[in-house]
Amino acid sequence: MRTIFLHLHPARVNETAIRFNRTFGLGGMAALLIVVQIITGVLLRFFYSAVPAEAYNSVVFLKNEVLFGPFIRNIHYWSGVFLLLIAFFHFLRVFLTGAYREIRKVNWLFGLVLLVLIVFSNFTGYLLPWDQLAYWAITVSTNSMGYLPLVGESLRVMILGGKELNAGTLQTFYTFHTAVLPLLLLVLVLYHFWRVRKAGGILIPATTEETEMVPVMPNLVFREFIVALVLIAVLFTFAALFNAPLLEKANPAYSLNPTKAPWYFAGVQELLMHFHPFFAAFVLPISVITFLAWTPFLEYNEAPNGHWFISEKGAKSAETTAKFAVIVTLAGILFNEYVLNFEMLMSPVPAFLSNGILPLFILLGFMAGYYRYFLKKLNLSKAELIQAVFVFLIVAFIVLTLVGIFFRGKDMALTFPWKL
Ligand code: HEM
Structure with missing residues (x-):
């Protein structure tokens, strides 16, 4: 365990850099949520079927018949929502403390890519239950893509695999959601971490650079552990109290209003x-x-x-x-x-x-x-x-x-x- 932490962190860290109000632990929380997404996603895959005739029923089966099925589905749903919000807050904190410039500028760009990947992970997952909400939300979103000049309509047809949502769209979204995007996210997050270390840790106010260096264990690792426990507790509470939405089965002939x-x-x-x-x-x-x-x-x-x-x-x-x-x-x-x-x-x-x-x-x-x-x-x-x-x-x-x-x-x- 010690070696794992020391690969992610240096042996000693600046005492100012690890204060909670420097980062609010947002980057670490985002990383933890990606792990939660992947674990719960793998569990959901055991029951989910990515063909239009079966997708909806497989989610209903998971909800009604599988032990802890709704709870796992809710955790997956809420951790996706939390991940988007927390990555967005992390992006705000980085910008508003000026950490997007100089030695950190390439990491800022990779951060932007990560944010886009998180949006698309959520977006591709949205379609999978194949209910009315999913079907029509993806329909309006992909319709607006058609407004892009010159390439818009061809891009829309390419993404949907046809003029409107069909079995191919579900397959494509499923592949991106469960394989391509998680893999890209994992690789880029590791690279992102490496660049934080390469920049000498996070940016701290110039006047505090002289503050004491303390061993990473337990000083930082203990704080990360507390943040992780609180995040998991909040996530599980949400998952226990609020169900992920599921309307009736998708009906291409009847749009939601x-x-x-x-x-x-x-x-x-x-x-x-x-x-x-x-x-x-x-x-x-x-x-x-x-x-x-x-x-x-x-x-x-x-x-x-x-x-x-x-x-x-x-x-x-x-x-x-x-x-x-x-x-x-x-x-x-x-x-x-x-x-x-x-x-x-x-x-x-x-x-x-x-x-x-x-x-x-x-x-x-x-x-x-x-x-x-x-x-x-x-x-x-x-x-x-x-x-x-x-x-x-x-x-x-x-x-x-x-x-x-x-x-x-x-x-x-x-x-x-x-x-x-
Ligand atoms: C999957 C999403 C992300 C994860 C897991 C992640 C993780 C982290 C972690 C753990 C740190 C160390 C300090 C901290 O906790 O704040 C960090 C720093 C940083 N992140 Fe992210 N991040 C993500 C997305 C982003 C985004 C969206 C941006 C901006 C567009 C960004 C830009 C940066 C930069 C520039 C730093 C260095 C900040 C500094 O030196 O103060 N990251 N990230």
Whole structure:
């Protein structure tokens, strides 16, 4: 056991680096959840059958007839959800402590790949129960892929193995979900860990580098053990209390209303309600991904200092930007829904202009105004400015996702689930 831990960790670690509030143990939790996913996934495979005629019934059998079947299925479901959330929080913590730059930039890129792989692991798993929820969520998500220019439709047909969901789609998703993606995840996580060690451990504030070095055992390993136990306890409690969803068997002739994409794509689906599909499904997501991948390679005036939000000024600009992003996103959604719909108003004008370029320019105008009248006055460094853009994008994405999940009802109209 000692050797295993010493392969993953150095023999001595900086006392500051292992404080809980440095990392919140998020990377370690993500790694543990991948292991839980694989173990429970292997157990589920004993009963699951990946052909449309049998898939649904095999899940029902597992639920009703197999000892601990529902519990294992629930753990698998919830650990997938937790993994996405925890990897997302880890990604936020890495960015907001400045650990995405310099010696860590390649690891940041591999981290982004890991995040995409986790999304696709969840996505491919979503189809497997072959119930109404799975069938229609995957149908709307793959339909939006068709909006990509030039290659969109061919890509959709390639992924589905036909014009619509069929037995081949289930086979492909099953192979990716149970073999290709877990293998890639395992290999990349090990590489990710190796690069953390190669960078000399995690980034800590420059002023604390002199703090004491302590043996990894028990100092770090004991803390990891506690975090792992708490995570497992929370996961098992969720699995005992809340069942993974299973509606009736998939029926291609009868669509659900509303037909929603899986929750992690609800933000993109919400964007599709407001922007021309070319912008919602292509321009905006690709711009955000490019921004995330490109930021470590910019020239900055100073090295990352490892402090949360860089400085007090950085924290202030991040806080105000977060509020600005909530207001602009909510106001944009409500305005487009209830006050003015550019596409309808300017109906002879191609939707590409009225519902694409025009709202995009309005949004950029708001951002430019915010920069000129607020951010510029703070005289931010380049890293603080990039951080403000990051915060804007993340908060806007979270607001869109929450609206898509909780406030879209029948026919995807805005609804308020709770009486106000
Ligand atoms: C399967 C998902 C992932 C696992 C298992 C994982 C695991 C870890 C672990 C254990 C660490 C050490 C410190 C910590 O616990 O925070 C770490 C650090 C790091 N991770 Fe991840 N990670 C994952 C995804 C990501 C993502 C999505 C990103 C960003 C796009 C990322 C970027 C980084 C970087 C740059 C570091 C170095 C941070 C520093 O030096 O402070 N990782 N990761």
